Amino acid sequence: MTFSWFFIMVFFLHFCFFFLVTQGRLNIHAEPNHLHIISRISFPPSPAPDEAAISPSYSAGPVHYTANFFNVRSFGAVGDGTRDDTQAFKMAWDTACEAEEPAVVLVPEGYSFMIQSTIFTGPCKSATTFQIDGTVMPPDGPKSWPKSYSKRQWLVFYRIDGMKMQGSGVIDGRGEKWWNLPCKPHKHGNNGTQNSGPCDSPAAIRFFLSSNLTVQGLIVKNSPQFHFRFDGCQNVHVESLTIKTPAYSPNTDGIHIENTNHVKIYNSLISNGDDCISIGAGSYNVDIRNITCGPSHGISIGSLGNHNSRACVSDITVSDSVIKTSNNGVRIKTWQGGSGAVSRVIFQNIQMDTVRNPIIVDQYYCLSKKCENQTSAVYVSNILYSNIKGTYDVRSAPVHFACSDSVPCTNLTLSHVELIPSKGKVVRDPVCWNAYGTMLTQIIPPVLCLLEGSPLTMRQSEVLC
Numbered sequence: 001m002t003f004s005w006f007f008i009m010v011f012f013l014h015f016c017f018f019f020l021v022t023q024g025r026l027n028i029h030a031e032p033n034h035l036h037i038i039s040r041i042s043f044p045p046s047p048a049p050d051e052a053a054i055s056p057s058y059s060a061g062p063v064h065y066t067a068n069f070f071n072v073r074s075f076g077a078v079g080d081g082t083r084d085d086t087q088a089f090k091m092a093w094d095t096a097c098e099a100e101e102p103a104v105v106l107v108p109e110g111y112s113f114m115i116q117s118t119i120f121t122g123p124c125k126s127a128t129t130f131q132i133d134g135t136v137m138p139p140d141g142p143k144s145w146p147k148s149y150s151k152r153q154w155l156v157f158y159r160i161d162g163m164k165m166q167g168s169g170v171i172d173g174r175g176e177k178w179w180n181l182p183c184k185p186h187k188h189g190n191n192g193t194q195n196s197g198p199c200d201s202p203a204a205i206r207f208f209l210s211s212n213l214t215v216q217g218l219i220v221k222n223s224p225q226f227h228f229r230f231d232g233c234q235n236v237h238v239e240s241l242t243i244k245t246p247a248y249s250p251n252t253d254g255i256h257i258e259n260t261n262h263v264k265i266y267n268s269l270i271s272n273g274d275d276c277i278s279i280g281a282g283s284y285n286v287d288i289r290n291i292t293c294g295p296s297h298g299i300s301i302g303s304l305g306n307h308n309s310r311a312c313v314s315d316i317t318v319s320d321s322v323i324k325t326s327n328n329g330v331r332i333k334t335w336q337g338g339s340g341a342v343s344r345v346i347f348q349n350i351q352m353d354t355v356r357n358p359i360i361v362d363q364y365y366c367l368s369k370k371c372e373n374q375t376s377a378v379y380v381s382n383i384l385y386s387n388i389k390g391t392y393d394v395r396s397a398p399v400h401f402a403c404s405d406s407v408p409c410t411n412l413t414l415s416h417v418e419l420i421p422s423k424g425k426v427v428r429d430p431v432c433w434n435a436y437g438t439m440l441t442q443i444i445p446p447v448l449c450l451l452e453g454s455p456l457t458m459r460q461s462e463v464l465c
């Protein structure tokens with residue numbers, strides 16, 4: 001065989017291989033415009049297609065074999081932690097989103113992808129999975145954030161029905177430079193003052209007006225602001241997540257939901273600098289189970305009723321969880337002047353470890369300490385605290401029910417609550433103000449300040465939710 005024949009054979013084999021691979025992927029798509037996108041991306045510059053694009057090597061997660069895989073690297077993402085890979089992610093998403101069968105956007109292990117603030121938009125033709133096995137991160141801090149991009153959000157998933165975000169990878173929000181902005185309470189000793197200056201900081205991952213979402217197994221750390229924000233969503237399942245951010249990071253709520261219903265948050269570890277989970281207005285049917293929080297600010301309903309707004313939150317259950325080294329345990333916080341109601345809330349089987357306010361209702365929530373007293377408030381009722389045990393930090397009373405002057409809390413029920421100091425002397429007097437409720441068992445410490453029965457002034461007609 002002469003040299004030129006050999007060369008031609010090699011070329012031919014190479015071509016066949018390439019053709020089969022491309023063909024295999026193209027068969028999936030029927031529409032011409034998809035053919036165009038894929039063929040444009042699959043051919044040069046690289047002489048051979050990325051192997052991971054054909055046969056993903058990972059085996060984690062219940063990804064079905066029938067799924068189409070769209071590896072961001074085969075769309076041109078570099079993954080060296082420096083190069084801007086936004087366009088490749090967008091193309092991979094758009095292609096997956098247009099696929100007729102369930103599709104997977106694959107972010108492969110062993111690479112670090114730098115992505116600008118991006119909105120991944122649906123609806124998609126079929127269920128879509130974002131499989132993150134590598135690292136994904138934003139530009140490093142406010143100075144590297146393009147001026148024209150929103151500083152309030154980083155990765156946004158918008159109008160999507162049926163999506164999974166999962167994997168063994170890391171989403172690193174690189175928050176440090178945001179936390180150090182002069183407007184933030186300073187991390188080295190918050191003296192209560194806030195300097196002026198731009199303060200917007202991006203939430204790491206926001207799902208907006210979407211439904212049937214699963215987020216599973218990822219590590220999310222160092223978000224500039226909230227780690228997850230679900231806003232206007234339905235049927236959300238968060239499972240086996242790890243959120244890890246320093247206690248000194250301001251405003252870094254772990255999972256925040258608002259106007260969102262049918263939510264399950266299970267089996268996750270959260271340590272951060274603000275609420276571990278926060279539940280905002282318009283949320284109902286939320287089940288939170290087996291969460292370990294701390295250090296954190298605990299699990300909160302609220303804040304609600306800011307700027308005289310109306311807020312309705314109901315049917316919330318928090319159970320089988322641990323809250324440690326936190327300045328709150330289970331909290332309901334509302335501003336004065338709001339309206340609406342928080343009702344049918346169950347906090348049960350919760351272990352507290354060195355928590356400053358293990359059980360707290362605060363209807364005088366105010367950031368500036370200059371809030372005027374007002375006559376309306378969000379009505380808090382039917383709250384059950386059952387089997388809440390452990391230790392508190394004696395700087396505050398372990399049970400604190402500060403209800404509104406004008407709208408008392410009603411039907412607060414305590415059962416099997418046992419809270420003792422982690423060290424130091426017992427705080428004898430729980431705080432109650434305008435709080436109606438009962439103790440079903442002996443409570444430690446006894447909450448003798450609860451008012452019995454129900455207030456005469458309350459009329460059901462006043463409560464509209």
Ligand SMILES: *[C@@H]1O[C@H](CO)[C@@H](O)[C@H](O)[C@H]1NC(C)=O
Nearest residue numbers: 186188189190191192193195
């Ligand atoms: C409060 O902290 C800020 C930022 O650390 C600092 O600039 C300011 O001087 C401090 N104010 C007082 C009264 O200590």
Ligand SMILES: *[C@@H]1O[C@H](CO)[C@@H](O)[C@H](O)[C@H]1NC(C)=O
Nearest residue numbers: 160161162210211212234235
């Ligand atoms: C979500 O999933 C449910 C069943 O799992 C399905 O009935 C529904 O159509 C899906 N989409 C929306 C928008 O709820």
Ligand SMILES: *[C@@H]1O[C@H](CO)[C@@H](O)[C@H](O)[C@H]1NC(C)=O
Nearest residue numbers: 240266267268269290291292
């Ligand atoms: C609770 O969650 C942890 C992860 O945080 C997990 O390891 C453990 O198996 C879960 N427990 C149950 C009973 O599911």
Ligand SMILES: *[C@@H]1O[C@H](CO)[C@@H](O)[C@H](O)[C@H]1NC(C)=O
Nearest residue numbers: 364370371372373374405433
């Ligand atoms: C608001 O009401 C509370 C409870 O009655 C009272 O302790 C507080 O002094 C009042 N604050 C103002 C600013 O009037």
Ligand SMILES: *[C@@H]1O[C@H](CO)[C@@H](O)[C@H](O)[C@H]1NC(C)=O
Nearest residue numbers: 345382383384385411412413
């Ligand atoms: C009081 O709350 C409990 C649950 O915490 C509920 O079972 C009960 O029905 C409520 N009572 C009234 C009168 O609403």
